[in-house]
Amino acid sequence: MGKLYDSLLSGTSGRTGRIVVANVSGNEISRVRPKKRSGQPTVKQLLIQNRMKKCALFMQSYRGYACKYFGTRMGMKSSYNLAMTNLMENFKINYADATITPDYPMLSFSKGTLLAPVPLALNLATAGTLEVTWQDNAAGNTERENDFAQILVAIKDEDISMFVENAAKRYDAAYTVSLPVNFQSKPLHIWIAFRTEDGETASNSQYAGTVS
Structure with a gap:
């Protein structure tokens, strides 16, 4: 992928042959369109494709949040790209066994500089109610006391x-x-x-644990 400066194609997008030009967040880029695959994908390629699908499904519930509150854009990488990278890195592929296993404690859904939570306990009071508790670590700071909690729940081994x-x-x-x-x-x-409370900043997410 290349970045174009003073391009004759500035302000346009599209493709000529295998060269694709697009505008991404104000940056004009060019890339070579991949050739169509002629044969069947290998087992390794299928595992990589399946991991991408699993990660996309896992993020579906909080994608809108991650697009705003997963760090800040790094060059061409948006907050969404950064959030997806976290999932891809921690949905571990075992090529020998042809399995994909999430490393749940390493997964994140939020990245930021706000005071992070301190999870305390989890309790399944009934089959349909999960009690989540955390420390009020605001230390009397009214603004921090009024921060909103964001909670993510995932089923083990399901996407x-x-x-x-x-x-x-x-x-x-x-x-x-x-x-x-x-x-x-x-x-x-x-x-x-x-x-x-004003929606300007978020904290890093913290893994609270597992219950069953």
């Missing part, structure tokens, strides 16, 4: 997650998640992050 946005305030120190039927009676993984 789906559910996202609860603005669940409670930091000072509440607890929230009860109502689990849909397809999340009940299954091992769950949980993460927490905070976002400011």
Whole structure:
């Protein structure tokens, strides 16, 4: 991929032969369009493709949030790209066994400079209710007390997650998640992050643990 300066094609997009020109976030780039695959994909290629599909499905519930609150753009990499990179790196492929296994504690859904949460406990009070608690670590700072908790819940070994946005305030120190039927009676993984009341900044997400 190349970046174009003072291009004759400036302000345009499209392709000529195998050369594709596009404008990405104000940057005009060129790339060579890949050739169509002539044969069947290898086992390795299928695993890589399947990992991409799994990551996209996993992020589906919080994609809108990640597009705003997963770090800041780095060159041509958007917040979405950074969030997807985190998933791709931590959905581990075992080529020998032809398996893909998420490293759940290493997965993140939020990246930022806000004061991070301190998860405390998880409890399945009933099959349909998950109690999540955290420390009110605002230390009397009113702005931090009013940060909104963001909670992500995922089913172990399944490619789906559910996202609860603005669940409670930091000072509440607890929230009860109502689990849909397809999340009940299954091992769950949980993460927490905070976002400011004005929506300007978010924290790193923290892995809270697992319950079953």
